[in-house]
Amino acid sequence: MTAFDHRTSDTFRVANLIAIFLVVAIHYNSKHYIDLSSGLGFNYYFQEWLTNSVARVSVPFFAFVAGFFYYLKFRTVRDYLPQLQKRFWSLIVPYFIAVLVILVHDNALAVLKNQGHQLAPAELGYYLLHPDSVQFWFLRDLIFIVIFICPILHLVMNKLPALVLAPLFIAWFIEFQFFPKLADWYLINVEILFFFSVGCFLAKNTDKLKSILSWCESFSMAIIFLFLVLSVGRVLWAPKFAVWYGVHGGGIGPLILYKLVILVGLLALYVSSLPLKNSRVLIWLSTFSFFIFLYHIKPVSTISINLASFFLKDPYIFYLSFPYALGMSIFFGYTLKAALPRIYSYVSGGR
Numbered sequence: 001m002t003a004f005d006h007r008t009s010d011t012f013r014v015a016n017l018i019a020i021f022l023v024v025a026i027h028y029n030s031k032h033y034i035d036l037s038s039g040l041g042f043n044y045y046f047q048e049w050l051t052n053s054v055a056r057v058s059v060p061f062f063a064f065v066a067g068f069f070y071y072l073k074f075r076t077v078r079d080y081l082p083q084l085q086k087r088f089w090s091l092i093v094p095y096f097i098a099v100l101v102i103l104v105h106d107n108a109l110a111v112l113k114n115q116g117h118q119l120a121p122a123e124l125g126y127y128l129l130h131p132d133s134v135q136f137w138f139l140r141d142l143i144f145i146v147i148f149i150c151p152i153l154h155l156v157m158n159k160l161p162a163l164v165l166a167p168l169f170i171a172w173f174i175e176f177q178f179f180p181k182l183a184d185w186y187l188i189n190v191e192i193l194f195f196f197s198v199g200c201f202l203a204k205n206t207d208k209l210k211s212i213l214s215w216c217e218s219f220s221m222a223i224i225f226l227f228l229v230l231s232v233g234r235v236l237w238a239p240k241f242a243v244w245y246g247v248h249g250g251g252i253g254p255l256i257l258y259k260l261v262i263l264v265g266l267l268a269l270y271v272s273s274l275p276l277k278n279s280r281v282l283i284w285l286s287t288f289s290f291f292i293f294l295y296h297i298k299p300v301s302t303i304s305i306n307l308a309s310f311f312l313k314d315p316y317i318f319y320l321s322f323p324y325a326l327g328m329s330i331f332f333g334y335t336l337k338a339a340l341p342r343i344y345s346y347v348s349g350g351r
């Protein structure tokens with residue numbers, strides 16, 4: 001591994017950890033508890049800015065990194081089966097273990113509340129494809145991509161990368177989805193496929209990635225400043241904006257600004273992580289990133305939200321439930337890894 005690879009890898013690990021924290025923030029926002037009848041206040045604007053503007057860079061970053069590191073070791077079609085085997089243990093097995101944990105968690109709570117319920121076979125099939133923890137749509141997309149799309153993407157990207165990247169970029173920018181829904185989630189969300197494909201392209205053209213990252217470092221403060229301006233501007237323009245399964249709250253103008261926030265945000269995430277790449281604490285914490293992603297909602301939310309509710313009213317619960325969820329996820333991951341390292345390895349995909 002070259003110095004460039006090592007340096008970039010550590011920076012990406014820190015960036016991935018920051019992105020994980022931001023995803024947790026998204027899922028613990030308490031905006032829906034805020035009474036908006038008297039207008040939008042600071043609490044609403046701050047949560048909207050952090051969780052629905054700044055944090056929206058996270059999933060595109062995850063998709064890009066997944067594609068980049070997948071294709072670093074995917075040089076010919078013959079690499080497909082070895083890579084699939086690796087993803088079976090690092091992605092598919094953790095997915096289904098987490099689904100089982102969530103299922104046990106939900107049924108245990110139902111029994112405690114005298115609401116016992118057994119899933120019918122058809123319901124179980126739906127549950128496997130749509131677990132009752134929203135972040136799993138991303139993992140499901142990745143599973144479908146690595147099983148069905150990767151060899152085709154490899155062949156096309158080697159010959160005509162623009163044939164893939166141009167239409168995917170346009171579709172992502174205007175929020176057009178190519179694929180139908182399966183169990184109420186898009187079979188593959190265009191955002192994941194686009195940024196995974198960008199990762200593929202740059203893995204095959206690392207000289208271009210070096211140039212991009214070098215340019216970013218030269219203009220790091222300008223990139224961060226622009227990102228802050230765009231992210232705040234998006235919130236002030238359309239404070240109730242959302243794109244989750246449909247564009248809401250402002251139309252095409254805020255949508256374009258939202259996409260620009262993500263594009264500039266990816267660069268800002270990298271340059272913000274660069275000074276932190278030598279932090280032993282952050283590098284150590286990054287080893288728990290995938291575990292945090294899997295379990296930060298269920299079962300952790302059952303404890304973190306109820307605990308936070310003792311101290312804060314619902315509209316402000318985010319400010320405690322969010323750090324509680326992070327701390328508990330890390331604690332549970334660390335405890336499991338220390339007590340049962342082999343089990344933890346299966347749960348976290350060997351990370």
